[in-house]
Structure formats: structure tokens, C-alpha cells
Amino acid sequence: MEKYDVVIVGGGSSGLAALKQLSNRGKQAILLESGGKVGSKSVSGGILYSKKPKKANVHNVEDVYENFLTDAPVERKITKYILHSTSKDKVFSMDLTSAHEYEANFGYSVLMNKLNKWFADQANESAQKYGGGIIPGVHVRDIKWDGDKTIIYTDELEEIQASAVIASDGVNSEIANITGARKKFSPSELYQGVKVVVKLPEDIINERFGVSSQDGAAHLFAGDVTLNHIGGGFVYTNKNTLSVGGVYHLDSLLENPVEPYEMINALLKNPMISEFVKDQVPVKKEIDKNLSKEEQIRIRFATTKLIKSWQETRDAVLSSSGRDRLIKSGKYASEDEIRTQLSSLQTQMADKYGVTLETDYVEVEYSAKLIPDGKRGRMKNPFIKNVLFTGDAAGRGIFIGPKIEGLNVGIDDAVRAANTIADALEKNNLSHDNLGKSYSNSLEESHYTKDMKEIDKDYLKIFLDTAKDIPRDILSSKYGMVIKLMSNDTLRNFSVGFANILGYEKLLPLVESEETYVKVPMELADRLGEKITSSYTMSIPSIATRIGKLNFSDDEMSHIKVIKPASDFMKKMVTLCPTRCYSIENDKVMIQHEGCIECGTCYEETDWKHTRGEKGITYQYG
Amino acid sequence: MLTPLNIAVIVKLEPDFSEGNVSYNPDGTLNRAETKNILGPHSALAASAAFYSKVRYGAHVSIGTMGPPNADLILQSAQQISDADETYLFSDRIFAGADTLGTAELLKAGIQKMQGKMDLVFSGHRASDGETGQVGPQTAWKLGFTFLGNVIDYEVDVEKRTVRAKRSIRLQGFHDIIEEVEAPLPVFIAIDPSYKSVFNTASQRLACEKYKKEANDRAQNFKQYLKVLNAEQLGADPKLIGLAGSPTIVFKVEKIPKGKAGRQAEVVDGSSKEEMGRVVARLRQALSTMVIK
Numbered sequence: 031m032e033k034y035d036v037v038i039v040g041g042g043s044s045g046l047a048a049l050k051q052l053s054n055r056g057k058q059a060i061l062l063e064s065g066g067k068v069g070s071k072s073v074s075g076g077i078l079y080s081k082k083p084k085k086a087n088v089h090n091v092e093d094v095y096e097n098f099l100t101d102a103p104v105e106r107k108i109t110k111y112i113l114h115s116t117s118k119d120k121v122f123s124m125d126l127t128s129a130h131e132y133e134a135n136f137g138y139s140v141l142m143n144k145l146n147k148w149f150a151d152q153a154n155e156s157a158q159k160y161g162g163g164i165i166p167g168v169h170v171r172d173i174k175w176d177g178d179k180t181i182i183y184t185d186e187l188e189e190i191q192a193s194a195v196i197a198s199d200g201v202n203s204e205i206a207n208i209t210g211a212r213k214k215f216s217p218s219e220l221y222q223g224v225k226v227v228v229k230l231p232e233d234i235i236n237e238r239f240g241v242s243s244q245d246g247a248a249h250l251f252a253g254d255v256t257l258n259h260i261g262g263g264f265v266y267t268n269k270n271t272l273s274v275g276g277v278y279h280l281d282s283l284l285e286n287p288v289e290p291y292e293m294i295n296a297l298l299k300n301p302m303i304s305e306f307v308k309d310q311v312p313v314k315k316e317i318d319k320n321l322s323k324e325e326q327i328r329i330r331f332a333t334t335k336l337i338k339s340w341q342e343t344r345d346a347v348l349s350s351s352g353r354d355r356l357i358k359s360g361k362y363a364s365e366d367e368i369r370t371q372l373s374s375l376q377t378q379m380a381d382k383y384g385v386t387l388e389t390d391y392v393e394v395e396y397s398a399k400l401i402p403d404g405k406r407g408r409m410k411n412p413f414i415k416n417v418l419f420t421g422d423a424a425g426r427g428i429f430i431g432p433k434i435e436g437l438n439v440g441i442d443d444a445v446r447a448a449n450t451i452a453d454a455l456e457k458n459n460l461s462h463d464n465l466g467k468s469y470s471n472s473l474e475e476s477h478y479t480k481d482m483k484e485i486d487k488d489y490l491k492i493f494l495d496t497a498k499d500i501p502r503d504i505l506s507s508k509y510g511m512v513i514k515l516m517s518n519d520t521l522r523n524f525s526v527g528f529a530n531i532l533g534y535e536k537l538l539p540l541v542e543s544e545e546t547y548v549k550v551p552m553e554l555a556d557r558l559g560e561k562i563t564s565s566y567t568m569s570i571p572s573i574a575t576r577i578g579k580l581n582f583s584d585d586e587m588s589h590i591k592v593i594k595p596a597s598d599f600m601k602k603m604v605t606l607c608p609t610r611c612y613s614i615e616n617d618k619v620m621i622q623h624e625g626c627i628e629c630g631t632c633y634e635e636t637d638w639k640h641t642r643g644e645k646g647i648t649y650q651y652g
Numbered sequence: 653m654l655t656p657l658n659i660a661v662i663v664k665l666e667p668d669f670s671e672g673n674v675s676y677n678p679d680g681t682l683n684r685a686e687t688k689n690i691l692g693p694h695s696a697l698a699a700s701a702a703f704y705s706k707v708r709y710g711a712h713v714s715i716g717t718m719g720p721p722n723a724d725l726i727l728q729s730a731q732q733i734s735d736a737d738e739t740y741l742f743s744d745r746i747f748a749g750a751d752t753l754g755t756a757e758l759l760k761a762g763i764q765k766m767q768g769k770m771d772l773v774f775s776g777h778r779a780s781d782g783e784t785g786q787v788g789p790q791t792a793w794k795l796g797f798t799f800l801g802n803v804i805d806y807e808v809d810v811e812k813r814t815v816r817a818k819r820s821i822r823l824q825g826f827h828d829i830i831e832e833v834e835a836p837l838p839v840f841i842a843i844d845p846s847y848k849s850v851f852n853t854a855s856q857r858l859a860c861e862k863y864k865k866e867a868n869d870r871a872q873n874f875k876q877y878l879k880v881l882n883a884e885q886l887g888a889d890p891k892l893i894g895l896a897g898s899p900t901i902v903f904k905v906e907k908i909p910k911g912k913a914g915r916q917a918e919v920v921d922g923s924s925k926e927e928m929g930r931v932v933a934r935l936r937q938a939l940s941t942m943v944i945k
């Protein structure tokens with residue numbers, strides 16, 4: 031049996047950071063990832079933060095990847111952060127940039143598929159120096175202990191022995207389940223995230239969001255856009271795409287099930303978001319059915335080809351790097367020349383094939399994933415024997431108001447797990463006791479753990495300062511009163527202190543309610559908001575079209591087995607599965623696993639596994 | 653230190669038969685100028701079989717093809733798959749019009765010009781554009797190598813210098829038979845279409861990933877690894893190659909007449925429950941009348 035010092039399960043941003051950090055420490059590690067491409071199953075919003083907390087320490091992404099700041103394919107540095115309260119066509123906005131900048135070095139918008147690939151290249155190259163590396167397409171199905179041996183079983187490879195294991199296998203951690211390290215997360219400990227990536231040329235993004243090519247904006251939404259669920263929406267600017275999505279408390283969704291497909295549509299239909307995503311979209315004319323078959327095919331091919339070159343030219347014209355590239359390549363002498371070519375292509379499309387340009391939007395990817403709420407579900411002891419859990423697998427996600435952080439937390443955890451093991455290897459003390467204790471202690475020192483445990487009064491103050499000018503009478507009196515009280519420094523310090531003694535468990539049901547997430551924002555919007563009208567009717571793709579755009583490698587064997595076909599929970603999955611994998615017949619729920627995007631929503635009452643090696647979903651954006 | 657394995661792969665440029673890429677002349681022959689060329693699928697498998705030896709035994713791999721100057725692009729594709737150390741393009745006007753025998757003669761000369769003495773030569777099962785599968789055996793015969801066809805799996809004993817191979821044999825009326833054979837090197841292997849390299853230990857997979865990356869890097873600079881050889885440089889006997897060395901005469905190519913459709917397709921709306929119900933009922937009915945032998 032082959033043996034490695036460390037085996038890491040899962041190649042999301044957390045597992046990859048563990049591999050890189052172990053290599054930074056000169057230790058041998060291999061990383062097993064079930065996806066055919068590393069990182070292609072991860073979904074994020076996402077803004078990747080680097081933090082500089084005053085009191086505790088954290089390990090940031092740029093500490094792990096030394097060339098992150100110069101080379102990493104991040105999208106834009108977020109410099110504007112705005113919270114919108116919505117009610118129908120009314121929107122009330124508050125600038126929360128100071129909350130976003132609070133104790134932060136930076137926050138970049140990122141698309142995880144691209145970024146994880148870069149992380150993987152860096153980590154793999156370092157790991158190879160010590161006889162390790164990344165092995166994609168391998169699904170870990172079991173871990174067993176035999177005397178002092180730790181044996182890892184996979185669907186694809188012969189057994190592997192390891193001195194220690196890092197489980198970074200995401201929110202639906204099978205490792206946690208198999209080893210009994212923790213129970214499955216309950217819906218109250220989870221959020222469902224749904225997202226679409228929308229294509230939009232760089233220059234239009236710059237202009238529409240009032241940012242330069244490097245900078246970006248984050249817009250957050252609360253109010254009726256969540257269709258009365260606890261949660262919120264977001265629009266993040268990437269280089270030449272927008273990430274539009276929402277995260278909703280799973281409990282709240284189970285109480286009042288609405289399809290994820292509809293949740294995202296509700297966001298898109300909000301007039302402010304509709305205006306954010308709109309673009310010029312070519313629309314083909316119906317081909318004359320009286321023409322010969324050959325001629326019809328010829329026209330179809332030629333139209334597609336012409337539209338494609340129009341699109342490529344337009345994307346290039348409307349982006350600084352695209353223009354430079356075309357001019358440098360010698361294809362065009364100047365920007366004007368490219369523009370002339372673009373309008374000539376446009377005329378050709380119209381004159382030859384009747385293609386018209388209409389205002390609409392272009393969706394390129396639909397995705398969904400559960401996110402753990404660390405305030406409620408975080409593993410108190412994130413280890414079992416010599417297996418250390420990091421990131422989503424350990425339930426370590428931060429949700430506070432508009433704040434969603436998981437990427438930075440998972441990276442910090444990974445460094446701590448890697449350092450714990452590296453120290454143990456150096457001291458030759460790999461006892462389970464030592465590993466678990468050291469890792470737990472290290473996590474306790476993390477700023478993020480603190481964030482998951484208690485309210486930070488300075489962060490709270492930023493919100494209250496922003497809300498200062500809101501007339502008190504406008505908020506349902508309960509909240510008006512609270513804001514009034516909390517605006518006073520002494521009273522605030524006192525009440526936060528008191529609240530923290532009470533603890534999140536008692537506090538959360540009060541703070542995270544339909545009232546705070548939906549009613550108050552709606553009231554704000556209704557009474558103070560500005561009316562926004564959308565200038566077009568968007569054509570929202572059908573669910574079949576959305577699924578059709580995704581890349582799947584089908585497995586004949588289902589990775590999910592329904593074990594309670596008649597349970598209430600399972601019946602709700604018929605609505606809550608983002609890709610409609612469930613249907614009901616004779617009062618029994620059945621699964622069609624082929625369209626499963628491994629979001630994890632149905633995890634609680636199914637026998638749920640990730641797909642076997644290289645199977646299942648591969649995201650392009652993530 | 654064991655002598656490393658030396659491997660050659662012969663690959664073939666083929667028209668891309670996927671939709672929209674293939675084009676025919678009015679007389680039914682292939683319009684080569686209009687049709688896109690790609691590395692044939694069987695050739696790609698042969699390249700992946702060589703990659704297996706690279707990963708398992710650190711083999712030195714050379715790839716060769718006969719074709720026009722732009723066939724270097726399919727060598728690039730093959731290098732991407734196999735992480736070849738060298739690639740060879742045998743290109744000369746006088747090669748045109750060669751049948752399988754003329755091609756085999758040329759490939760023999762080409763393989764002998766590659767660096768080192770070959771232990772293993774791989775070819776695809778056959779090409780998909782008209783050739784009927786003789787090139788492999790004919791080249792093996794000309795080289796004087798043992799020929800193993802329809803190979804679905806192989807292992808090399810680098811020390812004893814033997815190869816053990818599994819061959820899939822299809823005989824009418826029988827199920828697939830798997831024959832296991834052992835032969836001393838050098839051996840010529842024609843890879844079966846169902847071949848798939850399997851790496852089942854972590855260290856093999858790590859090596860596989862490492863070589864894949866090397867292959868990517870190499871393929872990006874493929875010209876650096878490429879040698880182009882003409883007839884003279886190959887030193888092939890002009891009487892045995894090209895049209896002169898080809899006894900076959902193509903008499904006539906006929907279009908396969910379109911059969912009268914015996915079945916009628918019906919378009920079903922997949923989102924309609926009733927329509928899908930009807931489909932299920934029809935399928936049930938069809939299945940119930942089927943006799944399972």
C-alpha cells in the first residue's frame with residue numbers, strides 16, 4: 031500500500047490552500063478531488079477577502095500564495111458596497127462601503143472555477159517538489175483505522191495510507207458523515223445559495239457601475255426580492271460578467287418552499303437588477319421554411335457564424351485588453367478600425383440575414399450550493415482522530431447581515447490545519463490527541479471563530495451610523511427604538527456586551543427574522559425609496575435551457591439514494607431542488623440523478639454521496 | 653539501470669466527420685480541401701497507449717505521420733495526448749496516391765529513421781476514411797516485428813523485455829473473447845477501439861498528472877520537437893512508395909444509396925406530462941414484445 035504523509039480530501043479553495051501551505055512547509059501531501067478538473071465543482075458569490083483584524087490574527091490568501099497579488103486571476107477589486115432595500119419597483123439604497131472595508135486589506139470579486147485552477151497550478155507545482163501533488167477524478171469513499179494505520183478508500187485507486195488527513199470536502203462532507211465526526215447539518219444551520227452568471231462587456235460594466243476597469247462594485251438586496259424568505263440577494267461585478275445570486279435560509283425555504291429557479295428570477299426581475307444586467311442581444315429571423323433543406327442549413331450556419339464574429343469583435347471593442355490585443359496582433363491598426371468592422375458586421379447581419387439587436391440580457395451559467403452558517407453549525411471540535419476538518423466541511427461560514435464569508439475562512443482554517451500537521455511531523459508527535467487539540471486551539475485563536483461566536487460592536491456601529499439619518503418613526507416602532515438606543519456609544523457597548531452574554535443561540539431568532547430581512551427593508555423602500563422602472567421585458571431562460579447549458583458527465587449509477595420517499599422533507603425537495611431532479615408519483619418521491627448539480631439541498635434525508643471520479647457537474651464559472 | 657523503453661506511434665490525419673465539417677464532391681469522393689482534418693480517433697487511442705508507457709515505464713516516445721505539410725497540427729494533437737519526446741512528419745509530393753502497402757513501406761522507413769531502436773510500435777485499429785486496417789500489420793511485417801492486433805490492455809516487463817497483452821477477439825456467434833498473450837520485444841501493437849489507459853495507484857496518477865502537464869507545455873511549442881523528412885531524407889526506395897509502390901487501383905466509388913426510411917420519427921414535447929406518459933406506454937409495449945435471447 032502506498033503511503034503519504036498527508037492526504038487532503040477535496041480540491042476547493044480550502045483544500046488547495048492546505049496543499050500549498052504544507053508544501054510551503056516542505057511537507058509531502060497529496061490532494062484527492064472527485065471532479066475531473068480541480069475546483070470545478072465549487073460555487074461562490076463571491077468576494078474573496080483579506081483581513082487585518084486588530085485583535086486576533088488570520089492567515090490570508092496572499093500569505094499562502096506568494097504571487098497572489100501580482101498574478102492571480104481575480105476579477106475586480108470591490109470599492110463600492112451598497113445595500114438596497116426593495117419593495118416592488120421601489121428601492122432605498124445605503125452606502126455600506128465602510129462595512130466592506132472594515133478590517134480588510136481588500137475584497138476581490140472572483141469566479142471560483144478560474145481562480146481555483148490557478149490555486150491548483152501553484153499548489154501542485156509546490157507539492158510536486160516533495161513527492162506529492164493533486165490527483166483529480168478520485169472520489170474518497172471511506173477512511174478506516176487499523177492499529178496505527180489510517181487507510182483511505184477511493185472508488186478509483188488502490189488503498190492509500192496517510193499519517194494525517196485534512197478533510198476539505200465541502201458543506202456536504204462525506205468524511206464527516208462516515209467517520210462520525212459530526213451529524214449532518216440541519217436546515218437551520220444552512221443557507222441555500224443560487225446564482226447566475228450574466229455576460230456583459232467590460233466597458234458597459236465600468237460605465238453602468240461607475241467604476242474603472244480594475245475596480246468593481248457589490249450591490250446587496252433585501253426586502254421583497256427574497257419572496258419573503260430570510261436571506262438576501264447580490265450583484266457583483268466581474269471583469270466581463272456579473273454574478274447575480276441570492277442566499278436564503280434553508281429553514282425559511284422549507285417552511286414556504288419556492289423553487290430556486292423562481293428565487294433567482296425574482297431577483298432578476300427587480301427593476302434595478304434588470305437594468306444592471308441589460309445588454310444588446312442579436313435576435314435571429316425565422317428561416318423561410320419554403321427554402322430547400324440545404325439552403326436552410328446554409329443560412330443557419332452562416333447566421334450563427336456571423337453573429338459569433340460580431341460578438342467576439344464587440345467583446346473586444348468594449349474591453350481595454352481586448353482592443354489592445356487586436357491592435358497588437360496586427361489585425362487592426364486602430365480602435366476606429368475595429369469599430370468600423372463592428373458596424374459593418376452589424377449591417378451584414380441585418381441586411382443579409384435579418385438579424386436585429388434587441389435589449390435583453392445574456393445568462394451563461396446557473397448554479398447552486400448550500401452554505402453552512404458558522405454561527406449555528408460550526409463544528410466545536412473540528413477533528414476526529416487524525417482527520418482535521420476545514421472550511422465548509424467544518425461548517426465555518428460567516429453570515430452577519432450582508433456579510434458572506436467562507437472563502438477566506440476556509441483558507442485560514444487550511445493554513446492552521448497544515449501548520450498543525452507540519453509541526454507534528456517535525457516533532458514526530460502525530461498522536462491523534464496532539465493533532466486534534468493543537469488544531470482546535472489554533473482555530474480558537476482565529477478572528478473568524480470569534481466572528482462566529484459574538485457580535486462585533488465596532489462592525490455594528492458602522493451600520494448604525496449609516497442608518498443614522500433614517501427618520502425613526504418610519505421603522506416599525508420596535509426597530510426604531512433599538513436603533514435609537516444603539517446609536518448611543520455607551521448604551522451600545524452595554525447592550526452588545528449583554529447580547530454577547532446571551533449568546534447567538536438566544537439572539538439569532540430575534541435578529542434573523544422575516545421582520546428584519548423582509549418587512550423592515552420593504553417599509554424603508556415603500557416610504558423612502560426611489561421608483562425605478564425597467565426599460566425592457568427580459569426573456570428569462572426556461573429551467574431546461576439553464577440545465578442544458580451546464581456540463582455534466584453522466585454516471586449510470588445514482589450517487590443519491592432516496593431513503594424516505596414519503597417524508598415531508600423529501601416532498602419539499604420536489605420544489606427545492608434547483609434542477610428539478612425530484613418528482614412525485616403515487617405519493618412517493620423519486621430521483622432522476624442526471625441533472626444533479628451537487629448543491630446538497632436534499633442531503634439531510636437521503637443517502638448522499640458526491641459523484642464518482644470525473645462524473646457529475648463541471649462548472650465553467652462557479 | 654535498465655534500458656528505457658523506446659516507443660513509436662504512427663498516427664493518421666483524417667477528415668473530421670463531425671457535423672458541419674465534412675464535405676463531398678459531386679461525384680461522391682471526399683472534398684479534402686473543404687473538409688477539416690483532425691487526428692483520427694483510433695490514432696488518438698494509439699497515442700494514449702504510448703502515454704501509458706510514459707507514465708508506467710518512463711518510455712521515450714516518438715510519433716510519426718505521413719501527410720501534407722499542415723499535418724504537423726495533428727502531430728501537435730498527438731503530442732498533447734502522449735507527451736511525445738519527438739515528432740516526425742513524412743511529407744513529400746511523391747508520397748501521394750499511396751495505397752496501404754506503399755504507406756507501410758514509407759512508415760517502416762520513417763520508424764527506422766526515428767531516434768533509437770524501437771521496442772514497441774503503436775498504431776490505431778484502423779483509419780475511418782476508407783483504409784481497411786492493413787497498414788498496421790503490413791508495417792509490422794515490413795519491420796519484422798511481432799504483430800498484436802485488437803489490444804485492449806498491456807504491460808511491459810522492462811527487465812525481461814517482454815510484453816503481455818490482452819486482445820479482444822470478436823467471433824460471430826460468440827461473446828467477446830479476451831486472449832492474453834506474451835511476446836518478446838520488439839512488438840507492433842494495433843490498439844483496439846475499446847482501449848482505455850487505467851492508472852490505479854496514487855503514484856501512477858501523480859506521474860500521469862506530471863506528464864500531462866509536460867505534454868501541454870510541449871504541445872504549445874510543438875515545432876521545437878518536430879522533424880520534417882522528405883523521401884530523400886527517409887532514404888525510402890522510390891519504387892516501393894507513393895503511387896509507384898501501390899498495386900491497388902480504385903475502380904469506382906459509389907454513394908451508398910439512401911435506404912427508404914422504415915421508421916418514422918415523431919417529435920415529442922418533453923415538458924408535457926401527457927406526451928411523456930404516452931412515450932412510456934409505447935416503450936413498455938415495445939419492450940414487452942421483445943424476445944430476449
Ligand SMILES: Cc1cc2nc3c(=O)[nH]c(=O)nc-3n(C[C@H](O)[C@H](O)[C@H](O)COP(=O)(O)OP(=O)(O)OC[C@H]3O[C@@H](n4cnc5c(N)ncnc54)[C@H](O)[C@@H]3O)c2cc1C
Binds near residue numbers: 275
Ligand atoms: C451563492 C454563494 C455565494 C457565496 N458568496 C461568498 C462570498 O462572497 N465570499 C466568501 O468568502 N464566500 C462566499 N461563499 C462561500 C464560499 O463559496 C464557500 O465557503 C467556499 O467555496 C468553500 O470552499 P471549500 O473548499 O471549503 O469547499 P468546496 O469549494 O465546496 O470544495 C469541496 C471540494 O471537495 C470535493 N469533494 C467532496 N467530497 C469529496 C470526496 N469524497 N472525495 C473527493 N473529493 C471530494 C468537491 O468536489 C469539491 O471540489 C458563497 C457561497 C455560495 C454558494
Ligand code: SF4
Binds near residue numbers: 608611626633
Ligand atoms: S438532487 Fe442534486 S441538485 Fe437536487 S437538491 Fe439534491 S443535491 Fe441538489
